Amino acid sequence: MSSSIIGPNGNDSANNASRLLSLLHHAGGEATRAELTARLGCGRSAAGYALTDLVNRELVRIDDRPTARRGDSGPGRPSHHVHIAPTSPVALAVHLRVDTLDVAVVELGGRALRVEREPVEARPDVTSIFLRITRLLRKLGREAGRPIAGVGVSMPSPVRSEDGYALEPRHLAWAGVPTRDLVREGLDEPWPVHIGNDANLAALAEHRHGAGRGAHQMLYLTTEHIGIGGALVTEGTVFGGARGYAMEVGHTTADPDGPRCSCGSRGCLELVADTRALMRAAYLPDDPVTGIEYRARVLMEAAERGDPTATAAVDHVATLLGSGIAGLINLLDPDRILLGGLLARLYQLAAPRIAAEMTERSFLERAVPVPVVPATLDCAALLGAAELVLAPLLQTLQIQPAQPPSASPGAPIG
Amino acid sequence: MSSSIIGPNGNDSANNASRLLSLLHHAGGEATRAELTARLGCGRSAAGYALTDLVNRELVRIDDRPTARRGDSGPGRPSHHVHIAPTSPVALAVHLRVDTLDVAVVELGGRALRVEREPVEARPDVTSIFLRITRLLRKLGREAGRPIAGVGVSMPSPVRSEDGYALEPRHLAWAGVPTRDLVREGLDEPWPVHIGNDANLAALAEHRHGAGRGAHQMLYLTTEHIGIGGALVTEGTVFGGARGYAMEVGHTTADPDGPRCSCGSRGCLELVADTRALMRAAYLPDDPVTGIEYRARVLMEAAERGDPTATAAVDHVATLLGSGIAGLINLLDPDRILLGGLLARLYQLAAPRIAAEMTERSFLERAVPVPVVPATLDCAALLGAAELVLAPLLQTLQIQPAQPPSASPGAPIG
DNA sequence: CAGTTTTGTGCAATCGCTGTACAAATACAT
DNA sequence: ATGTATTTGTACAGCGATTGCACAAAACTG
Numbered sequence: 001m002s003s004s005i006i007g008p009n010g011n012d013s014a015n016n017a018s019r020l021l022s023l024l025h026h027a028g029g030e031a032t033r034a035e036l037t038a039r040l041g042c043g044r045s046a047a048g049y050a051l052t053d054l055v056n057r058e059l060v061r062i063d064d065r066p067t068a069r070r071g072d073s074g075p076g077r078p079s080h081h082v083h084i085a086p087t088s089p090v091a092l093a094v095h096l097r098v099d100t101l102d103v104a105v106v107e108l109g110g111r112a113l114r115v116e117r118e119p120v121e122a123r124p125d126v127t128s129i130f131l132r133i134t135r136l137l138r139k140l141g142r143e144a145g146r147p148i149a150g151v152g153v154s155m156p157s158p159v160r161s162e163d164g165y166a167l168e169p170r171h172l173a174w175a176g177v178p179t180r181d182l183v184r185e186g187l188d189e190p191w192p193v194h195i196g197n198d199a200n201l202a203a204l205a206e207h208r209h210g211a212g213r214g215a216h217q218m219l220y221l222t223t224e225h226i227g228i229g230g231a232l233v234t235e236g237t238v239f240g241g242a243r244g245y246a247m248e249v250g251h252t253t254a255d256p257d258g259p260r261c262s263c264g265s266r267g268c269l270e271l272v273a274d275t276r277a278l279m280r281a282a283y284l285p286d287d288p289v290t291g292i293e294y295r296a297r298v299l300m301e302a303a304e305r306g307d308p309t310a311t312a313a314v315d316h317v318a319t320l321l322g323s324g325i326a327g328l329i330n331l332l333d334p335d336r337i338l339l340g341g342l343l344a345r346l347y348q349l350a351a352p353r354i355a356a357e358m359t360e361r362s363f364l365e366r367a368v369p370v371p372v373v374p375a376t377l378d379c380a381a382l383l384g385a386a387e388l389v390l391a392p393l394l395q396t397l398q399i400q401p402a403q404p405p406s407a408s409p410g411a412p413i414g
Numbered sequence: 415m416s417s418s419i420i421g422p423n424g425n426d427s428a429n430n431a432s433r434l435l436s437l438l439h440h441a442g443g444e445a446t447r448a449e450l451t452a453r454l455g456c457g458r459s460a461a462g463y464a465l466t467d468l469v470n471r472e473l474v475r476i477d478d479r480p481t482a483r484r485g486d487s488g489p490g491r492p493s494h495h496v497h498i499a500p501t502s503p504v505a506l507a508v509h510l511r512v513d514t515l516d517v518a519v520v521e522l523g524g525r526a527l528r529v530e531r532e533p534v535e536a537r538p539d540v541t542s543i544f545l546r547i548t549r550l551l552r553k554l555g556r557e558a559g560r561p562i563a564g565v566g567v568s569m570p571s572p573v574r575s576e577d578g579y580a581l582e583p584r585h586l587a588w589a590g591v592p593t594r595d596l597v598r599e600g601l602d603e604p605w606p607v608h609i610g611n612d613a614n615l616a617a618l619a620e621h622r623h624g625a626g627r628g629a630h631q632m633l634y635l636t637t638e639h640i641g642i643g644g645a646l647v648t649e650g651t652v653f654g655g656a657r658g659y660a661m662e663v664g665h666t667t668a669d670p671d672g673p674r675c676s677c678g679s680r681g682c683l684e685l686v687a688d689t690r691a692l693m694r695a696a697y698l699p700d701d702p703v704t705g706i707e708y709r710a711r712v713l714m715e716a717a718e719r720g721d722p723t724a725t726a727a728v729d730h731v732a733t734l735l736g737s738g739i740a741g742l743i744n745l746l747d748p749d750r751i752l753l754g755g756l757l758a759r760l761y762q763l764a765a766p767r768i769a770a771e772m773t774e775r776s777f778l779e780r781a782v783p784v785p786v787v788p789a790t791l792d793c794a795a796l797l798g799a800a801e802l803v804l805a806p807l808l809q810t811l812q813i814q815p816a817q818p819p820s821a822s823p824g825a826p827i828g
Numbered sequence: 829c830a831g832t833t834t835t836g837t838g839c840a841a842t843c844g845c846t847g848t849a850c851a852a853a854t855a856c857a858t
Numbered sequence: 859a860t861g862t863a864t865t866t867g868t869a870c871a872g873c874g875a876t877t878g879c880a881c882a883a884a885a886c887t888g
Contacts, residue, residue, distance in 0.1 A: 017875095033836080034834080034836095037836095043876080043877065045837080047836095048836065049875065073885095073886085075886040075887070076832085076835065077833085078834085078884070079834085080836085216656050217655050217656040239648070243747055243782065248778065249744075251776075252745065255670060265774065265775040265777075266775070327667050331742075333657055333658070333659040333661075334655065334656060362679070363582070363665065368657065430845080431844095447866080448865080457845085457847075458867065459845075459847075460844075460845050460846070464845095467844095487855080488854085488855070488865080489855040489863065490854060490863085491854055491864080491866040491867075492865085493865085494866085
């Protein structure tokens with residue numbers, strides 16, 4: 001256990017200024033001053049102190065004249081609105097998928113200021129793809145006109161948290177890549193670079209800004225083209241295990257005597273319950289991978305219309321998925337389960353089947369049913385990658401003390 | 415996320431005094447002052463400040479005259495020895511097993527000052543067993559001659575953290591018991607009562623004081639007579655899930671089409687790999703439960719001597735256990751695995767078989783093998799139950815400010 | 829317009845922490 | 859023995875975020 005960082009006057013990283021900024025960030029980048037004060041749990045004095053600190057650092061702005069909005073009607077002085085300052089640092093976020101590459105500029109609060117999407121050829125080689133990534137990053141960094149807090153990258157692979165090593169990138173023409181070094185080497189500036197697994201990052205974003213808000217133990221399951229990705233967000237932080245490889249739910253054993261998986265085991269869940277398995281269950285080709293999400297959606301629509309083969313396939317996969325979820329409930333005791341990608345659609349079609357399997361195979365589920373909800377964010381992993389950069393920014397706030405304010409310390413804000 | 419408790423002067427619960435006491439507790443109740451200062455990560459001044467605070471609260475004592483010990487030889491002034499004061503509060507700990515009942519008085523640092531053991535009749539009824547528990551608690555509380563910080567109880571059941579409700583007590587003549595209320599009602603004093611699952615508590619104690627020390631993600635597996643218990647200690651705290659029911663590894667599915675388990679599912683791990691399964695695999699009776707641990711040990715000794723039936727049984731169970739562990743590695747990415755109870759003995763007999771299965775079925779294990787070690791503590795769950803009481807004591811230290819020291823604030827200690 | 833309610837600010841006091849300087853207590857070389 | 863190096867404990871002034879309180883500001887209510 002590394003000793004926590006202690007600030008110059010004994011207040012550790014949980015000081016009010018950074019907590020205030022975190023609250024604002026979690027609130028989406030805008031909130032009333034009174035809301036923040038209340039959630040901070042201390043007096044208005046201290047909140048004011050912390051807030052002026054943030055204003056002096058040019059991280060947040062306060063509306064001079066409080067703008068009344070929505071159900072603010074009530075007696076009492078209306079509260080100022082606080083929002084992220086246009087001078088605050090931003091994160092550059094990258095999301096590498098099988099067929100697309102997204103790069104974005106994301107502000108504190110989780111708002112994407114700009115998103116660039118490029119198509120990706122099938123099974124690209126390492127050099128070319130990282131050249132494209134870093135070229136886009138340099139461009140967006142130049143044109144952002146804001147301080148760059150760092151770069152966050154979402155990879156379709158288990159990622160070692162220590163150094164960003166991508167253990168087994170899915171469906172790409174390479175394996176075992178030191179991604180963080182590759183990105184760093186392609187940049188002109190010494191921006192800090194963070195790498196994360198796509199499912200973990202999507203889950204993180206959903207918890208911060210999407211359907212997972214407020215959950216204490218959020219289990220996230222998704223499909224990214226093929227395979228099954230999972231993540232657990234525990235009290236607001238991604239559970240990564242010792243090295244960052246945790247929650248490889250796709251390689252949970254669904255059938256110990258099943259067919260060999262590429263991971264070396266047998267009958268892995270993603271071998272019998274991912275998008276390709278769904279296609280196979282409907283006697284349809286599971287190749288090529290390109291476009292398989294679209295073809296799976298077509299299949300599901302057929303099931304919705306009542307096509308017997310499609311319905312049977314959906315039912316089959318739903319049963320196995322429900323069984324897998326039941327096992328995860330027994331292990332993780334979540335209070336919310338989010339389904340992303342095609343799994344959300346699958347649940348929409350076969351919720352009773354999935355729920356029945358969960359109920360039968362998990363005594364915890366029978367004791368207290370766990371709500372299952374579809375994920376809501378559009379480019380969750382991209383926002384999650386940004387979170388990778390912005391979260392440390394909130395933590396380390398007090399290490400770099402604010403420069404003394406230009407006016408006298410007690411000068412009024414307005 | 416509940417707002418963290420803030421002390422009277424803005425320093426939150428991670429202040430130096432409580433951190434210092436935590437360090438001392440983790441060090442087993444005794445350490446040199448220099449060690450503590452170093453691990454605290456701040457100057458000697460601040461450490462001294464925190465330490466005098468603890469001395470004023472009569473929680474710790476400092477040896478007036480530093481006693482040179484072990485390899486302390488070196489230049490420089492020798493450091494004082496700091497230890498838990500004999501006036502500090504103690505925890506009362508209870509460990510209810512199938513055939514025994516342990517009650518103990520445990521000091522900060524994790525030292526059991528006194529342990530009372532009583533036999534328990536087969537399948538006792540709720541009233542009588544809790545009468546016995548509370549009678550023992552009252553007695554030890556009276557005779558302790560120390561402030562009582564609270565009561566911690568280890569139950570052979572999943573326990574709801576919120577209120578200590580025992581969901582499904584194993585092998586007892588009752589089900590669904592509000593254990594915390596039952597204990598509280600039987601006490602004369604308003605001691606805080608904490609209830610925990612036996613595997614969780616044993617794991618916690620092993621992490622604090624046993625073979626798990628220093629692990630970041632410690633997976634713990636054990637058998638308590640029958641069934642398989644599991645726990646995960648993440649960065650020093652037990653992972654309990656949303657309600658405290660997490661890590662029910664015994665009901666992980668080992669064979670989806672296997673026999674029905676009492677939990678309603680099929681082919682649960684503890685149905686095919688616990689002590690009873692081992693007996694059955696050797697064509698021996700798995701009843702009665704009383705004494706089954708002894709009979710299983712006899713069987714294992716036969717296997718060690720080379721008896722073919724016993725060897726085959728051990729091999730069979732070891733294979734299934736290894737497979738289960740592999741799945742847990744893929745999900746949890748631990749950096750250490752502790753085996754308690756009979757599992758330690760099983761590993762001793764069949765380590766290669768278990769390791770082989772882990773390697774084959776987990777690609778993470780192949781990437782970086784996870785060390786498997788036997789648990790070391792004797793009455794781990796008992797110490798863990800005490801930990802349940804002592805840990806909050808460390809946290810909430812600064813809420814109850816120290817009474818002003820009798821002498822002047824800057825008075826020398828000795 | 830007076831009364832109520834909620835919110836922002838000013839001010840003195842507080843208290844744990846910091847850094848520095850100094851004193852204490854040992855080992856080691858001479 | 860004696861002095862030096864080395865490490866550890868203590869004293870002291872200063873700092874700064876926080877606290878509570880009092881008061882001002884800005885809305886609604888009747």
